[in-house]
Amino acid sequence: xxxxxxxxxxxxxxxxxxxxxxxxxxxxxxxxxxxxxxxxxxxxxxxxxxxxxxxxxxxxxxxxxxxxxxxxxxxxxxxxxxxxxxxxxxxxxxxxxxxxxxxxxxxxxxxxxxxxxxxxxxxxxxxxxxxxxxxxxxxxxxxxxxxxxxxxxxxxxxxxxxxxxxxxxxxxxxxxxxxxxxxxxxxxxxxxxxxxxxxxxxxxxxxxxxxxxxxxxxxxxxxxxxxxxxxxxxxxxxxxxxxxxxxxxxxxxxxxxxxxxxxxxxxxxxxxxxxxxxxxxxxxxxxxxxxxxxxxxxxx
Amino acid sequence: xxxxxxxxxxxxxxxxxxxxxxxxxxxxxxxxxxxxxxxxxxxxxxxxxxxxxxxxxxxxxxxxxxxxxxxxxxxxxxxxxxxxxxxxxxxxxxxxxxxxxxxxxxxxxxxxxxxxxxxxxxxxxxxxxxxxxxxxxxxxxxxxxxxxxxxxxxxxxxxxxxxxxxxxxxxxxxxxxxxxxxxxxxxxxxxxxxxxxxxxxxxxxxxxxxxxxxxxxxxxxxxxxxxxxxxxxxxxxxxxxxxxxxxxxxxxxxxxxxxxxxxxxxxxxxxxxxxxxxxxxxxxxxxxxxxxxxxxxxxxxxxxxxxxxxxxxxxxxxxxxxxxxxxxxxxxxxxxxxxxxxxxxxxxxxxxxxxxxxxxxxxxxxxxxxxxxxxxxxxxxxxxxxx
Numbered sequence: 001x002x003x004x005x006x007x008x009x010x011x012x013x014x015x016x017x018x019x020x021x022x023x024x025x026x027x028x029x030x031x032x033x034x035x036x037x038x039x040x041x042x043x044x045x046x047x048x049x050x051x052x053x054x055x056x057x058x059x060x061x062x063x064x065x066x067x068x069x070x071x072x073x074x075x076x077x078x079x080x081x082x083x084x085x086x087x088x089x090x091x092x093x094x095x096x097x098x099x100x101x102x103x104x105x106x107x108x109x110x111x112x113x114x115x116x117x118x119x120x121x122x123x124x125x126x127x128x129x130x131x132x133x134x135x136x137x138x139x140x141x142x143x144x145x146x147x148x149x150x151x152x153x154x155x156x157x158x159x160x161x162x163x164x165x166x167x168x169x170x171x172x173x174x175x176x177x178x179x180x181x182x183x184x185x186x187x188x189x190x191x192x193x194x195x196x197x198x199x200x201x202x203x204x205x206x207x208x209x210x211x212x213x214x215x216x217x218x219x220x221x222x223x224x225x226x227x228x229x230x231x232x233x234x235x236x237x238x239x240x241x242x243x244x245x246x247x248x249x250x251x252x253x254x255x256x257x258x259x260x261x262x263x264x265x266x267x268x269x270x271x272x273x274x275x276x277x278x279x280x281x282x283x284x285x286x287x288x289x290x291x292x293x294x295x296x297x298x299x300x
Numbered sequence: 301x302x303x304x305x306x307x308x309x310x311x312x313x314x315x316x317x318x319x320x321x322x323x324x325x326x327x328x329x330x331x332x333x334x335x336x337x338x339x340x341x342x343x344x345x346x347x348x349x350x351x352x353x354x355x356x357x358x359x360x361x362x363x364x365x366x367x368x369x370x371x372x373x374x375x376x377x378x379x380x381x382x383x384x385x386x387x388x389x390x391x392x393x394x395x396x397x398x399x400x401x402x403x404x405x406x407x408x409x410x411x412x413x414x415x416x417x418x419x420x421x422x423x424x425x426x427x428x429x430x431x432x433x434x435x436x437x438x439x440x441x442x443x444x445x446x447x448x449x450x451x452x453x454x455x456x457x458x459x460x461x462x463x464x465x466x467x468x469x470x471x472x473x474x475x476x477x478x479x480x481x482x483x484x485x486x487x488x489x490x491x492x493x494x495x496x497x498x499x500x501x502x503x504x505x506x507x508x509x510x511x512x513x514x515x516x517x518x519x520x521x522x523x524x525x526x527x528x529x530x531x532x533x534x535x536x537x538x539x540x541x542x543x544x545x546x547x548x549x550x551x552x553x554x555x556x557x558x559x560x561x562x563x564x565x566x567x568x569x570x571x572x573x574x575x576x577x578x579x580x581x582x583x584x585x586x587x588x589x590x591x592x593x594x595x596x597x598x599x600x601x602x603x604x605x606x607x608x609x610x611x612x613x614x615x616x617x618x619x620x621x622x623x624x625x626x627x628x629x630x631x632x633x634x635x636x637x638x639x640x641x642x643x644x645x646x647x648x649x650x651x652x653x654x655x656x657x658x659x660x661x662x663x664x665x666x667x668x669x670x671x672x673x674x675x676x677x678x679x680x681x682x683x684x685x686x687x
Contacts, residue, residue: 192435201428204677207424212420212421213417216417222515
């Protein structure tokens with residue numbers, strides 16, 4: 001019974017872990033309230049849009065999450081089941097059109113965003129209680145502007161007007177990269193590789209030094225435990241050992257030499273019982289180790 | 301217009317001719333086939349790492365049979381959906397190397413290291429070969445990520461080299477893998493002259509105290525603590541270090557003997573066959589016979605020399621601070637590179653050459669297995685910085 005409870009607890013823990021790595025990583029990434037010159041939907045029409053981003057490095061299924069613009073009504077728009085497009089690939093985006101026409105498809109919401117007002121947008125998990133992410137788009141957001149995170153799935157919210165580096169990026173990365181920043185930085189600041197060598201060797205040494213110190217400590221503890229157990233087995237007290245230590249330890253070679261000398265002198269030999277005993281070894285049965293299942297049945 | 305029977309026959313035979321290897325062959329293909337044959341010859345006749353060089357050598361032959369690449373036959377290793385491409389996924393997605401590490405963990409006895417933990421530092425010092433080669437690669441003109449992928453050859457660890465190059469420089473992976481395995485096979489040729497050059501006769505005669513017996517509990521604690529400590533420091537090394545220590549726990553815990561046997565025998569053999577063959581097949585003439593490959597081989601050689609030398613020199617410096625009774629024989633310094641157990645065997649053989657009763661094998665196994673951990677940590681560091 002106890003074992004079953006333990007397994008149940010582990011199973012629940014695993015379920016929680018799976019959930020923890022799932023939809024909680026869904027992010028509202030960019031929002032446009034008044035779309036007068038930007039992306040068009042499948043019907044060729046422009047509407048306000050909300051971009052969601054899967055910040056995981058794994059695909060995410062978002063069907064049955066809720067998108068809403070009313071904190072009092074968290075279940076306002078459930079993302080329908082059964083649409084393959086609701087599975088967002090890793091680090092990718094989907095656009096929902098806030099056009100109030102859910103009959104047009106999965107990605108058309110049943111509410112509108114209002115110009116000139118603060119627009120609160122929330123994404124709730126399938127239970128309609130857990131708020132995954134929310135944002136309040138300020139009323140001051142102008143026509144044709146978007147409200148976006150500075151970095152996909154993270155960073156500060158900022159207004160973007162599509163001028164200069166302030167790209168509006170529906171269904172695309174909020175930062176457009178044409179190179180790996182880390183490598184560019186190393187290339188610019190560490191041309192000869194000294195910094196990398198110093199850092200990396202320090203880390204390698206630190207990792208192995210920590211391991212080394214840890215095992216020096218473990219071996220000390222292990223040795224002292226082994227010595228104590230041995231003493232207890234032989235009925236030797238700590239005082240006896242201290243007295244022995246004062247006279248110095250006998251090395252293995254010395255003991256071997258003494259034993260050899262005694263044997264030569266007395267022609268002594270250990271008395272042995274010369275009795276051989278064969279005990280049957282009992283093992284608990286398991287089909288995994290059964291010979292019967294391991295045998296090949298040859299065709300007759 | 302209807303074709304005559306003769307024309308029909310001729311057009312089909314001509315078409316067939318255009319599909320044959322003879323029609324599509326270039327001189328580069330023949331060079332690569334010769335390289336493949338050379339590897340097989342080295343493995344069979346010279347006994348240089350046959351477990352690695354036979355699959356790689358034959359893989360090179362498979363990968364360099366010329367065919368019409370525009371015919372859409374789905375037979376080439378880079379053609380999506382082909383059998384070779386499916387097998388190659390373990391290399392390109394980087395999941396063969398962690399499986400090999402699982403096997404290495406299940407095969408490796410870390411007792412020598414646990415008995416004398418300070419030998420771990422030799423394994424760390426030898427990783428300087430990686431970063432020395434990184435500096436040289438940057439000087440030659442490689443990009444930092446390419447330099448990192450090439451430099452890992454200095455870790456003398458084929459699976460690690462494949463894992464890192466698949467992440468940092470997939471286009472160079474074939475050359476890096478072949479270079480890494482070639483030099484691992486040539487460890488008995490490369491290391492002894494460096495060891496002789498850097499040590500005095502007296503140093504070569506240093507006798508080390510026999511390692512103490514290690515308890516079963518310590519052997520069980522080692523993979524658990526080792527994994528947690530190293531992966532907390534370098535989480536990017538998790539695929540390699542996690543599997544290495546997991547394999548070792550299977551071996552040492554005493555209740556999973558069957559799993560440990562499978563990991564160290566059948567599983568490792570299967571993955572080694574697939575890894576070696578697909579790595580060999582990925583070295584196609586068009587992408588392999590380039591000046592970059594020559595540089596990669598040169599840098600790999602440099603990395604091995606620097607790694608071996610830095611291991612030996614570190615021991616010499618370390619000895620300055622050690623009491624006379626605890627001096628370390630610098631001949632085990634070369635074993636800091638993780639060519640297990642080849643470099644440890646070289647330490648032992650060279651030690652016996654100068655003192656026929658001075659067996660260094662068990663002492664050298666300490667830095668040798670520390671080198672495996674060290675090179676995986678170094679790969680994790682490079683991945684963390686450059687990926």
